[in-house]
Amino acid sequence: MIAGHYGVAYLLKGGARPKWSLTTLIAAVWLGDYLCFVFTLAGVERQVLNPSFTRMFAYQITYGPYSHGLAGAAVTSVVAALAGARMAGPRDGAILGGAVFSHYLGDIIVHGPDMAIFSGDGPKLGFGLWNYPLFADLVECGMLAAGAVLYLRATRAKNGVGRSGLLILAVIAGAITIALPWIPPPPTTTQLCVGSLALLGGTLPLIAWLERQREPLPAG
Ligand SMILES: [Zn+2]
Numbered sequence: 001m002i003a004g005h006y007g008v009a010y011l012l013k014g015g016a017r018p019k020w021s022l023t024t025l026i027a028a029v030w031l032g033d034y035l036c037f038v039f040t041l042a043g044v045e046r047q048v049l050n051p052s053f054t055r056m057f058a059y060q061i062t063y064g065p066y067s068h069g070l071a072g073a074a075v076t077s078v079v080a081a082l083a084g085a086r087m088a089g090p091r092d093g094a095i096l097g098g099a100v101f102s103h104y105l106g107d108i109i110v111h112g113p114d115m116a117i118f119s120g121d122g123p124k125l126g127f128g129l130w131n132y133p134l135f136a137d138l139v140e141c142g143m144l145a146a147g148a149v150l151y152l153r154a155t156r157a158k159n160g161v162g163r164s165g166l167l168i169l170a171v172i173a174g175a176i177t178i179a180l181p182w183i184p185p186p187p188t189t190t191q192l193c194v195g196s197l198a199l200l201g202g203t204l205p206l207i208a209w210l211e212r213q214r215e216p217l218p219a220g
Helices: 003-016 024-029 033-040 070-088 092-112 133-154 160-182 189-211
Strands: 046-049 059-063 154-156 213-216
Touching: 003 092, 003 133, 003 160, 024 033, 024 092, 024 189, 033 070, 033 092, 033 189, 046 189, 046 213, 059 133, 059 189, 070 092, 133 154, 133 160, 154 160, 160 189
Parallel strands: none
Antiparallel strands: 046 059, 154 213
């Protein structure tokens, strides 16, 4: 899932209005993939190029119980919730943990059956919406649009950049999701992991800067 993950972050920021910045929530919803790429590079988890696995994404996780398993995601989310509760109180801790766990829930809708339950060698889940690009695009872009509208209505722009910056970013995320079947996959797993970490991590300072060009509106 791509656009849908961003949608959850926008939705949580605009709807629940936690103390966490939108940038922190975006990092939280992507934590599962950060861990997956780092663990794969470290040889702890494995993914392979398999163009026939789903029609929209050519990589298959062959061993990923920590980053993309139900039990692994639950543990990571509880740790995030407890750490968040210490920093910002129980409500915001729960929101941070929920953001982290949403990665698993979002991915299980679109992935092929490569998401572990407990052990990486046991049964795997994945409803395979990535085999139906039109429906996948509708779900993902619908989630992003709903989240972006809620966030934009809960905040106001301080300047011109604030008016359009995050909106443009959301449109780019939606366009990448729709274009996914036509984007050639990185030829090696290492290139997938390094490139994705650079892209996901590299955009966070830009998102943080764009977020500072808007300010929250009073609730209600
Ligand atoms: Zn993922």
